[in-house]
Amino acid sequence: MPTTVLGQNQYGKAECRVVKVVRDGTTHHIKDLNVSVSLSGEMDEVHYSGSNANVLPTDTTKNTVYAFAREHGIASAEEFAALLARHFVAGQEQIHRARVRVEEYAWDRIAATGHSFVRDGRETRLAQVAYDGEQLQVIAGLKDLTVLNSTGSEFWGYAKDRYTTLPETHDRILATDVSARWRYGWTGADGAPAPDWDAAYARARTHILDAFAETYSLSLQQTMYRMGSRVVEHDADIEEIRFSLPNKHHFLVDMEPFGLKNEPDAPGGPVYFAADRPYGLIEATILREGAEQLIPVDLTTL
Template sequence: MTAHAHPVVLGQNQYGKAENRVVKVTRDGDTHRLKDLNVSVSLSGDMAEVHYSGDNANVLPTDTTKNTVFAFAKKHGIESAEAFGLLLARHFVDSRQPIHRARIRIEEYTWERLEGSGHSFARTGRETRTAQITYDGRAPEVLTGLKDLTVMNTTDSEFWGFVKDPYTTLPEDRDRILATSVSSWWRHAWTGGEADTPDWDASYDGARAHLLRAFADTYSLSLQQTLYAMGSRVIENRPEIDEIRFSMPNKHHFRVDLEPFGMANEAADGAVYLAADRPYGLIEATVLRAGAEARIPVDLTNL
């Protein structure tokens, strides 16, 4: 059955192999290095007939994409999540004519070497580094990000002056805990030129450092204000980044009412808090370099 023989037509589609868990060990004598990735491949292109009639002539099997991920990890190594994703994306598009677009999503998990050993590691409690590389045969687009970066200020945060209506019960607070778990993506201005390829690891470390410094340095009257300060600091200090998107839940900490027990529970005296996991406020926004076009999908941080 062809598309023209039926009033229903095919829309956007893609396929691939998701969550390929790749661990690459590089040995330099007795000192070993680890790269621990979760790689998802998604391909699209001239794939109408496989949907309409089951004709697989243009289909590269998802098992082949899985094998390619592991073969490339061995053949090329893993310099960074971004560099590895670029290699894969270009390979799938440039080597298979029916494939017009490849999207590689990567999560990277961090291990630290145990003191006194070259080959023993412990999984860290750090955030998960993320990357998405999209390539359509022309210029690649690289997004870098992170998720589960949990941060807290135990003071220097207030929340007051907000709208009140008959359903408002939240009291104003002049000294509160501000905590969140940051999910963020940032888009690089790089358009694929070999000469000006960013140092992906240095760029990630620099952006992360600015996010944390802005969180610590901002006297916050709202989580929105803190979010904007974090994004602004990255844009102002990292010229290779044009756009940064955040999804930041407000991890509420409420001072417990201890008056029934004859005890005051004031922040200045060292208060006790209830950490509430849900429901939570969810603050999301994009910060852009002036003149840049917003291109990071609004819902990407939820993937």
């Protein structure tokens, strides 16, 4: 019989949906989160013998999420995650590391009332906080931020082989669903105050959008690098940022069978077919010079 040993492991409660309402008179504020907690530490015996002596029930972690939302409120996704991560490590001797992931869903106020809201197709805000008893690692981000440039993009001069059929273009639609994660240099270990998480998120989002809009693109890779560089260069707290960008292809519809021209400069404007799959997938990490890459290459592991 082969000898086996236990490798890296963790456990916790996934996808605790939390909606916190703060009532400021007749004006209400909503925080809508999806919180996942993962714990690791001295867990060998539960795997080897089934002893639960060191296992804090996942139901307890779920209850803690809701209790903390009530007792401490939710100032930001990052701060809430850090509070939870510190609590689990400090409160249980056998737990050495906690990781808390948060998705935040945006609600926009309907102006007519102080208590009516609409989900308006906004991106999902993301946060992950890990704590090992000494230092915090804070990774923030977003997903499903859909952007499109109707011109100002080219794609030509690429390598070709016998299977290449894509025509070169000097005027195309460039569109993508931005998935991005960025890591803060702040760890909480030296007593320095935490960044203003909401302001930092807003800045990063703005720089991503501005760089996308302002870059005359010769490739999605070039645009992505400009987006990441702008975030890192404009925020001293951010050490690295990683993107996963699907190229949402838009192809000119062949109008020749109808005797119609359908070029980018066609009178009245061209018509495109929006293809949902297959799609190109462009990914990269942009780092501050001298920084260590710590964000996983596969963003689905975050």
